[in-house]
Amino acid sequence: MAEFVLKRLLSALPVLLLVTLISASIMHLVPGDPAVIIAGQNASDAEVQQVRAALGLDRPFIERLGAWYAGLARGDLGQSLLLNRPVSEAIVERLPVTLALAGFALLLTVVIGVPAGMIAALRANTVVDQAVLVVALAGVSVPNFWLSLMLIVAFGVWLDVLPAGGYIPFADDPVGWVKCLILPGVSLALLQIGLLARITRATMLEVLRQDYIRTARAKGLPVFKVVGQHALRNVMVPVVTVVGISFGLLLSGSVVIETVYSIPGLGRLLASAIFGRDYPVIQGGLLVTAVMLVLLNLCVDLLYAVIDPRVKNDGRS
């Protein structure tokens, strides 16, 4: 096991190195002089010079890259151009909100997706099964920012039962916190719910065909007991897979969803940085999300090995 962990850790290193390099290079995609574009067309020469110095654009690329890595080693991601504060500080402040939202969406995904998939498998080729398929297809086809707007119209405006946007910290009002997470959570989770339901269904169908399930049924165990004792453990594998995939989708989605619902998380920080051409924040935000994803995938791989010992040896049998 220790060897497996070490090997996975080492293989993540070159990817992490490249991730930092890509994040640092985003600004160089800007056509022309980034300093002029960032300062705005009507900026004076002095203002342009100021931006250039702030971004270190007056120094050669290699030197700048060195400075970026040196900063990174100290946990310093540079200074935001718009917020007048360190990038790392802004990210650390916003991250918990996004994690709360992503966590809530993941909870919805697992709580709805797994039972839906299991029921679809137990009632394969019935109306229930078809309904799950339709929801799953809608999940991958409906744009979530549009779904958000429609949910806001339905529940925030017409029915007026849920807030149409905004965020209340858990510490201030736990009930209000849940209420303002429901619509954005559902908007974010729909895609994953469909994905998880379909994978759970496929896994369940495979498991239900196994001999030991037939044996358990034959000796008279009721269906729910068979499912609970034997099938659930197998279903854990796809759940872990989807959780791993979902996290990236959730972080991506949060940029749009947090903007639509005015939630002050990392996603909205990045969206406003993109509009304001606040490159240090864009770079830092990209880096932090990518590093989180790389580490999460690492955890997912390790979890596989724990849940399913076959993974360590030769993949799936």
Add this chain to the structure above:
Amino acid sequence: MAEAEARRPPSLTRRLFSHRLFVTGLVLFGIVVAMAVFADLLATAAPEKMNFRARFRTPEWAFLLGTDNYGRDIWSRLVHGARLSLAIGFAVVIVTGVAGTVIGLLAGYFKRLDGPLMRTMDALMAFPAILLAIAIAAALGPSAVNAVIALSAVYTPRTARIVRSAALVVREMDYVQAAIASGSRHLWILWRHILPNSLAPLIVQLTFIFAYAVLAESILSFLGVGPPPPTPTWGNMIAEGQGYLREAPLLALFPGIAIAVTALGLNLLGDGLRDVLDPRLRVQHG
């Protein structure tokens, strides 16, 4: 003769057309393609023409889907939006298909290139897809071409990975090993043996990428880093409708339905192609 005909397994087209979901997808996607191709005929007004005396009209005969906050005809903007959405999606499919195939084949065939190429792809895939596309599109500036570049950069690694794994399998086949041993040129082997055998998963993947690209383009437009207004993209239309959700929710409703229908059609086509061309993938994806 007739007997032999009867015993032959059903042809590919036959199997595709008896796949119910594939046919549904084909119909849905066909409708959107028809909208795009015949946009000039279908549109009842110029998509960017404003008419301040006819703002926020509800659907009626003169304005099939009503008008928006500038009095522009929503139906006409919708059909022209189909043209742009599909054009961008298709361009992404072409760029991604070519780049992903070249990178995937090289990585799968030449063992020395595998490490560096795939680690770079892994690094690009480490970023949340939409987020990276938004950052690239924002850096390059809002335009249709830059949207294609940004989305291709994001989806190429995913394509390369699939082509590579297909190439890896084919490479070890006896006939390829025989070709290598008998001194065939590498390019010939790649073109003649490896590429054709990697096509099935590639086509399936590209169909899904078409769907992702249409969805992602609408997000770029919605956030203001796609083709700039007043260009009638579906994302732009939803972004403009966002300001009038209370008074005129229809502004945002129609373009969203158009995106969903397009993406649904493509997803169904992808599911159908996967079931027929590449049945091994079926279990994994559910």
